[in-house]
Amino acid sequence: MASERTITITVPSDVAERMQSAVERGEFASQGDLVRAALDQWSAHGAHEPPVEDLRRLWHEGLDSGPGRFANADDIKAEGRRRLASS
Numbered sequence: 001m002a003s004e005r006t007i008t009i010t011v012p013s014d015v016a017e018r019m020q021s022a023v024e025r026g027e028f029a030s031q032g033d034l035v036r037a038a039l040d041q042w043s044a045h046g047a048h049e050p051p052v053e054d055l056r057r058l059w060h061e062g063l064d065s066g067p068g069r070f071a072n073a074d075d076i077k078a079e080g081r082r083r084l085a086s087s
Helices: 013-024 031-044 052-064 073-086
Strands: none
Touching: 013 031
8 A cells, every 4th residue: 555645735715615515415534535536536537647649639730720820920929919909
């Protein structure tokens, strides 16, 4: 079994109340169990790793869509400044 460490977290009051309600309803034995379940789910879904395949797919979609609207970064900045000035 992996060793354990105790950590302290701070959550907004409304989150703490929802956590306590979940414990009182019997969904979790404790708030610590709720946090462990959330971390297990986060780890299982690879939230800590970049979505390389998604980025690769989006990159290729962009290339396949044809030339962009702007020729270079200076043109993009100029358009941004134009939009900011007109807002």
